[in-house]
Amino acid sequence: MSKPMIQIALDQTQLEPALKVAENVANYVDVIEVGTILAFGAGIDAVRQLRKAHPNHILVCDLKTTDGGAILAKMAFEAGADWLTVSAAAHIATVAACKKIADEFQREIQIELYGHWTYEDAKAWRALGIKQAIYHRSRDAELAGVGWTDEDLNKMRKLSELGLELSITGGIVPEDIHLFAGISTKTFIAGRALASESGQEVAAAIREQIAKYW
């Protein structure tokens, strides 16, 4: 099992502060994500500018694509995204449309596990050749005080067994990393923890925990 990478989610509402945050932690993270809030705040230009500023990072465009898959995927990949997120609630035809464009660009699709998704859905995504999914506590669920549960961890293990590599997110802090040992983890995604002034220290602490458990 390869070591999980560290991903910063940029969820600023405007591009300039997002570029500053990315610049501050770029040397400490492997993956930079244009979060949904930034993608809507600044539009596709956010993907273009971050690609330009960080040509060697993996760049994620977090659109949580739910429909119009082919067009959105083309826009995101042409602007320089490596990975595009697609909602688990999208029709399988939408997921397939995104995957087809991803293949043309030699990029990847990540399924965002929101809503009442099923393991049958997960098998259908795998059958399309999709290798990645994102597992998270909803940001709003997190704000409502819902923590990581055994149920979460069991679901992650089952998705791992189906061959999906997971990016894990939702208020990730260094002290949580040990919970996910043994799960096929592609990245740990953090937003606010890495965007703070102590972002570099937080990233280093996450990296240290990863080294301990993987």
Next chain:
Amino acid sequence: MSKPMIQIALDQTQLEPALKVAENVANYVDVIEVGTILAFGAGIDAVRQLRKAHPNHILVCDLKTTDGGAILAKMAFEAGADWLTVSAAAHIATVAACKKIADEFQREIQIELYGHWTYEDAKAWRALGIKQAIYHRSRDAELAGVGWTDEDLNKMRKLSELGLELSITGGIVPEDIHLFAGISTKTFIAGRALASESGQEVAAAIREQIAKYW
């Protein structure tokens, strides 16, 4: 039951052509929608510019909000949207966060019915005071040749009975309008049919069908 309104979905990838399309049909439609593709293509500025150009239309921001609800809702409503779409796959805490902001701005939330939503979900949305939902064939499902079915119509009737007014979309053409007679319909949403050069005629034909069946 009030007469359904007509909504144009702007799904251009850039703002200028979208403004032109809106201008062409503004006098023929009641509701203008910044589609997800346009919202990502041009960012929140698309909402601002369309609000400015069409101060008297109902303006929808189709973000299919799935997380980060409070921030996205605030952005959309501050930019001038009247209605914001929220994915049926969003955590109920996200839906509640969006509804709270909508109430503060005296605007409305529309639930976009994607994924494995349930009638229990629909009751939970109603319990939050949400009055609108959007029912559609997925654009990609439509491209894959999946038509309107009895199952669709039965679901719509059941949602009507729960007190949800529906906006209906997915390749809407005048000849389909009669199918939805008796359903509590807020708007019929069309994109490409209204964006074409014959957009005004199509809108007039839809209006004529509405007059016949409502």
